[in-house]
Amino acid sequence: MRKSGFAALLLAAVLSPAFAQADEFEQGLGTMWEVLWHQSGTPTRLVRWEQEMRVRVYGVNLASHKQHTLEALRAVAGEAGIKLVDVSDRADAAQVANVSVEITPDYMLEDNQPCVTFLNFYTETRIESAAVQMRGRDAWRCAYHEAMHVMGVRGHPAGKTVLSYFPTKVEGLLPLDRAMLRAWYSPKVRGGMTPFEVLPALADELIAAAPAADKARVTRIRDRFFADTIESMQAFAEGRGEIPYIVKRSGKSTEDGIKLGRTEMSYFLGVAYLEGATVQADSGQAVRWLQRAATLGSRTAQTRLGGTR
Template sequence: MSWRATPMFKTGAAALLALAAVFPSLSRAEAFDQGMDTLWEVLWHQSGTATRVVRWEEDLKVRVYGASAATKKAHTLKALRDVAAEAGLKVIDVSDAADAAQQANVSIEIVPDSQLSEAQPCETRLNFGAETKIDSVTMQMRESEEWRCAYHESMHVMGVRGHPEGSTVLSYFATKVEGLQPLDKAMLRAWYSPRARGGMTPFEMLPILADELVAILPDKAKAKQSRDRYLSRTVQEMQAFAQGQGDIPMIVKRCGKSTEQGIRYGRMEMSYFLGVAYLQGASVARNDTQAVSWLQRAANLGSRPALAQLGAAGASLAGKS
């Protein structure tokens, strides 16, 4: 199984992140909310559905090859090393090994400009058997665009799949592409923190991302208050979405195509994610009744993971009675 990240140009100005230390005219609450909007969106596929956490469980053995590889490799590896360092992983260059293609779990090809379009100058494909652990990655970048693709695609290599608006190299090409922004580092530290694990659902991961944002803001007491309000508001919004109430959330419109089929699938997935949230006490207080209700809703919509969770939850609750 694989996942593909395909950057492209996005019309309209991207919403700029407003951290209090950078834009003091905004309130601390606004700064936190804008930062969290970016971190929340990184948990969403381009298809408009929320995603699970997938990440590496081993160091990266990297092969850089193709047109202009000799001149582009140093910058490409620097970007990947900067990103991997935040995750606590090593990058080992195996490009010159006789069996590089067999050794590498990350293969990066610098291709002629004619091979990819201007609207799609680079792409990354994650390969995994289950949506938990990355097995291997392949990446392609146009030789004339490597300079601005390298950090963006390196974030995808680490398993961070969204394309959020805001001050991040993951934005559809942000103005700053030569290094990681504070939010990029926060994402990576959260993704690879001891609290996180492969396969985590969005509401399990969201508090970890929120805590990393709190850590980089100056007034942590105020940020923690904003954190709790944001989590509560987000859960309420996603519950309404899962139930088909009100308008489609802006995050779905912003990161996806909002097709009728996609929205139906998204509601099923969100019902499952809410069930897991209430079952685990993630982003919400644990509530077994709510958990079973949301998991049953997801199962009725066709979710096999929800059926499995219902079986496990039923056995656990029976053991407590």
């Protein structure tokens, strides 16, 4: 199928009444929730760019890969409203670039991870720089996937997104990817937000795409999804029930990562109840979860707990 036909089909799936059906809408919400998890098994805070991106693409076989790589980066930066400048040909490119993309020989990196992105930030709020490596034979299918990571979207969710694990070429952002980026870089969102603070903004983008006649229904679905997510995350934080499927599916979770995930989730639940984010504000529940996180060793929770007394 040609690129234009494929994109049109996916867009129709998002905008048509069929998307408003419970399964389609909930799948979208599930995808949005899963982007807020790191492969190690820990939920993450939101990080994003607050400065222009100066990109250097270098390495092997640039004639085959540079244009496609830049197209992917321009697509995500454009959706986010971040200025991007290609500095690859400058003599001082290595010094001035804050996004470095290396196309490596095929013998480098591992078969189970042929491309990787490293984000650098002093605090988990604002991205200072990013470094990407992609094997030459995998660069085409990796470009849009890694470009999303460069923008700070770190998860590997299921669903119709270039962030999902995939075996074939990807030639453009999908509707869910665009929705993520719009929400991630919207004025209502700020760097350092917890997953429960970000989730409503992500959900709002999906609701905005639904037909007007279905908005009340999908809003009810959203509210039920929020309640179910809060309940399941409370179980996860307390060590009850199943580990979230996103953690199992990553294949890279560790006992230490899951332990940290439970601590972080306890803190995030405390903030959710304190701020009324994804759930109704409840100071008693806020203190309960912040105390649990503090007991597990979260210094951030200890500090935040002091402010609630």
